[in-house]
Amino acid sequence: MNMGGAIRAIISFLIFVVLHYTLRPLLGWRAPMDFLILALLLAAVRVRPSSAAVIGFILGLISDSLAPDALGAGALAMTTVGFGASYLKAVFFADNLVLNAFFFFLGKWVFDIIYFIGEQRVHGVELVQQLLLWSPLSAAVTAAVGVLLLFIMRPLLEPTPA
Amino acid sequence: MARAIRSNTRLDLIVLSTCVVLALVARALPNTMRDPVATTMRRSFLAPLVLLQERSEKGRQSLLAADAKQSRLDSLSLDAMKAGSLEGENERLRKIIGLGSRIRWGFVPAEALHGRGIRDETTVILSAGTRAGVSRLSPVIAPEGLVGVVDQVDPTMSHAMLWTHPDFRVSAMSPDGTAFGIAQAHLTGATGGYLIELRGVPFRATLKPGALIVSSGWGGVWPRGIPVGTVLQEIKTSEGWARTYLLRPAVNPADVYSVMILRRERLAKGLEGVWQSVAQADAAAQRIVVSGDSAARSAALAEAAARRAVIDSMARANGSPALGATDSAARVIAPRPVPVRRPPPPDTTPRDTTPRRDTVPRRDTIPLRPGMTR
Numbered sequence A: 001m002n003m004g005g006a007i008r009a010i011i012s013f014l015i016f017v018v019l020h021y022t023l024r025p026l027l028g029w030r031a032p033m034d035f036l037i038l039a040l041l042l043a044a045v046r047v048r049p050s051s052a053a054v055i056g057f058i059l060g061l062i063s064d065s066l067a068p069d070a071l072g073a074g075a076l077a078m079t080t081v082g083f084g085a086s087y088l089k090a091v092f093f094a095d096n097l098v099l100n101a102f103f104f105f106l107g108k109w110v111f112d113i114i115y116f117i118g119e120q121r122v123h124g125v126e127l128v129q130q131l132l133l134w135s136p137l138s139a140a141v142t143a144a145v146g147v148l149l150l151f152i153m154r155p156l157l158e159p160t161p162a
Numbered sequence B: 001m002a003r004a005i006r007s008n009t010r011l012d013l014i015v016l017s018t019c020v021v022l023a024l025v026a027r028a029l030p031n032t033m034r035d036p037v038a039t040t041m042r043r044s045f046l047a048p049l050v051l052l053q054e055r056s057e058k059g060r061q062s063l064l065a066a067d068a069k070q071s072r073l074d075s076l077s078l079d080a081m082k083a084g085s086l087e088g089e090n091e092r093l094r095k096i097i098g099l100g101s102r103i104r105w106g107f108v109p110a111e112a113l114h115g116r117g118i119r120d121e122t123t124v125i126l127s128a129g130t131r132a133g134v135s136r137l138s139p140v141i142a143p144e145g146l147v148g149v150v151d152q153v154d155p156t157m158s159h160a161m162l163w164t165h166p167d168f169r170v171s172a173m174s175p176d177g178t179a180f181g182i183a184q185a186h187l188t189g190a191t192g193g194y195l196i197e198l199r200g201v202p203f204r205a206t207l208k209p210g211a212l213i214v215s216s217g218w219g220g221v222w223p224r225g226i227p228v229g230t231v232l233q234e235i236k237t238s239e240g241w242a243r244t245y246l247l248r249p250a251v252n253p254a255d256v257y258s259v260m261i262l263r264r265e266r267l268a269k270g271l272e273g274v275w276q277s278v279a280q281a282d283a284a285a286q287r288i289v290v291s292g293d294s295a296a297r298s299a300a301l302a303e304a305a306a307r308r309a310v311i312d313s314m315a316r317a318n319g320s321p322a323l324g325a326t327d328s329a330a331r332v333i334a335p336r337p338v339p340v341r342r343p344p345p346p347d348t349t350p351r352d353t354t355p356r357r358d359t360v361p362r363r364d365t366i367p368l369r370p371g372m373t374r
Helices: A003-027 A035-044 A049-065 A073-087 A097-119 A124-152 B002-028 B031-042 B047-103 B274-318 B328-333
Strands: B108-115 B124-127 B139-142 B145-153 B160-164 B170-171 B182-187 B193-202 B213-215 B227-235 B242-249 B258-262
Touching: A003 A035, A003 B047, A035 A049, A035 A073, A035 A097, A035 A124, A049 A073, A049 B002, A049 B031, A073 A097, A073 B002, A097 A124, B031 B047, B047 B108, B047 B139, B047 B258, B182 B242, B193 B227
Parallel strands: B145 B227
Antiparallel strands: B108 B124, B108 B258, B124 B160, B139 B145, B139 B258, B145 B160, B170 B182, B170 B213, B182 B193, B193 B242, B213 B227, B227 B242
């Protein structure tokens, strides 16, 4: 990735982070979209797995700092998702919107599974309900929004021809 | 090549392991250590993001509360709209209660039910009938004064002719008894507004604008002392032997909703003094307003004089001429020119020795009746 591409990727990453802390609380949905996961996935496919793990860890700590009871759970989940996304980027990140949507959906769902298990705040039926109902819904919303944003931000995210 | 790939993979795994271990350590921290770490992060590099989130939350709360606020605002507006009519109704009821306490006995309170027909501006239905003691030709009054007279009576309701009716007449007079006449409705042009005209006032009796006219008590229907209206102006008619005055009615029938019907036995006792206190209170209020105005005017004059004196003194201190032609200080300092006296011209006109007409004392040829004031 050349310098221009890196700058554009960083700008896109920051836009997603800002959207996470502005649009998401403004909408306040029960199954919210997760712009941090989208930012992580978009960054992870452009860097090495170790870098993706570090980015995930930092993003996870950022999200955990606003919910101190779960400190570490988000970092663990995002580290795993970032590393996995970077590792599997060759498999998934073809120029196919449906595949990208599935990639976003899977990333968010895996994040939620690790997060809620690591957080240990919900148990039993509630945990099952969360992981099998609300998390997939949230993952679907995240995937839809991710695809929409990919479409909108295509000029910013497309690699520059050499 | 293969060794480099293996090395990179090992590095990736080491970094992953480190991050995972750090995350687990953070997860395992006790609450006493977890909170300071999170707080430090929130207060340092995460502060802008926290601020953004707070503002978004507030925006969401505002959006959610907007409907509730709007409905509350609508309710308040509705209440405010009702408040005006309620205040008016309260005022009317208070006046009715006050009138009732002054009349004391011999009256029937009733609601005036206005129709919306063509003749309904001259008649009204009252919510009291013979069962309540109402009889034909019972006077109908309001706190402000005369309303009309009952012309048909049913057991539970009655029909009243308002003073706007073409057949309505009432004998009226000035409160001091110097002027009498017959009051009747006066239609003011095509707009349909009603005034009252007082006809047949003796030519020698003059009424000033603003003078109160009350019922005289002659005729047996109306007791003496009920306000009919106030004089607006004299109008010219073909009758040369009497004056006709235009009155502003004391009561606008369209605004009357609560009235009192006087019973026959109350008429014999009269209603003198019932409206007197109201008139006295109005007069006292007018006197207070007038005296307040004059006090304010004299205070303003004194303040203006003081200011002018200060300006004059400053001008004098600066050596410049005082301002204006009415400079009292300049007049004091500057020497007055000595007037040149001229001898008066000789008076050549003969002096008129006949007495002037206006110096002759006038005598009122109308004998003063007992109880009349001039």
